[in-house]
Amino acid sequence: xxxxxxxxxxxxxxxxxxxxxxxxxxxxxxxxxxxxxxxxxxxxxxxxxxxxxxxxxxxxxxxxxxxxxxxxxxxxxxxxxxxxxxxxxxxxxxxxxxxxxxxxxxxxxxxxxxxxxxxxxxxxxxxxxxxxxxxxxxxxxxxxxxxxxxxxxxxxxxxxxxxxxxxxxx
Ligand code: K1U
Ligand code: ZN
Numbered sequence: 001x002x003x004x005x006x007x008x009x010x011x012x013x014x015x016x017x018x019x020x021x022x023x024x025x026x027x028x029x030x031x032x033x034x035x036x037x038x039x040x041x042x043x044x045x046x047x048x049x050x051x052x053x054x055x056x057x058x059x060x061x062x063x064x065x066x067x068x069x070x071x072x073x074x075x076x077x078x079x080x081x082x083x084x085x086x087x088x089x090x091x092x093x094x095x096x097x098x099x100x101x102x103x104x105x106x107x108x109x110x111x112x113x114x115x116x117x118x119x120x121x122x123x124x125x126x127x128x129x130x131x132x133x134x135x136x137x138x139x140x141x142x143x144x145x146x147x148x149x150x151x152x153x154x155x156x157x158x159x160x161x162x163x164x165x166x167x168x169x170x
Contacts, residue, residue, distance in 0.1 A: 004038045004052040008164065009095045010157050015141040016055045018048075020075050024117035028058065028074065032115050035060045036070050044093045046131045048138030051094050059112075059135040063128045071122070073112035078136060079121065081105035088130050090144050096163075098156055102147045104133045 007014050021028055031054060039047040039060055049058040061071040087101040107125040110132055114120050124132055134144055145153050 001037045002034045003041055004034050006038065006042065006047075006051050006093050007053055009092070009143050009145060009160050011094075013053055014050060014094060014138070014143055016050060017141045018050055018055045018057045018139040021056045021058055021113075024074055024113055024115065028056075029115060031058065032060060032072050036062075036072075039093075040067060042093050045127070046135045047093065048135045050138045050141070057139050059132075059139065061128070061131050061135065063131055071128075072115040073110065073122075073132075073135075074114070074117075076110050076112035076132070076136060076139075078108050078133070079111050080109040081133075082107040088127075090130065090134055092134070092144050094138075094143060095145055095156065095160065098145065098159075100145075100148055100152065102130075102134075102144055104130055108132055110136075 035047050035049065035052060038052060045063045046059065046061040049056050057075045059073040059076060062069055082105045084106045085103050086106045087103045089099050090102050091099045106129060108129045109121060109123050111119065111121045137144065145156050
């Protein structure tokens with residue numbers, strides 16, 4: 001297993017649209033295991049392949065308290081999203097230290113392949129529904145700060161660029 005470097009906003013590679021995974025083979029299973037290790041090490045609840053500079057439709061998630069219920073979504077598609085929506089605070093491993101409210105559907109259904117290549121449909125609400133929608137956005141090249149006002153987004157961009165230049169001062 002390996003820890004993978006996570007791209008930080010505003011890296012333009014975060015805006016790449018991911019392509020479908022062609023086969024759940026040994027390469028993908030190694031990537032799944034490396035992404036899970038990277039997510040747990042960074043203390044995140046989710047990670048999209050886009051964030052580790054792999055532009056294929058793969059997401060790992062674990063919203064459990066015990067950090068022992070990994071969810072692997074290969075080629076995920078949202079098949080239903082509730083018309084009921086709610087604003088909740090989000091964070092992002094690609095935008096460290098920034099948390100802000102984003103409006104999302106409160107419940108979703110997602111169809112995906114699991115780590116064995118089996119098709120599954122998952123119903124999610126609460127934090128899991130928020131996390132799935134956040135990770136699906138990553139696969140489409142969208143970072144959560146793009147839901148914020150241009151003023152907030154520019155402040156975040158400036159802060160991230162300063163942190164990249166001078167990590168000691170942030
Ligand atoms: O995709 C990512 O960057 C991971 C991200 C997922 C996420 C968290 C919260 C709302 C939506 C999506 C994170 O894991 S951010 C860091 C984090 O651990 C966290 C933040 C808020 C609540 C719970 C955990
Ligand atoms: Zn994120």
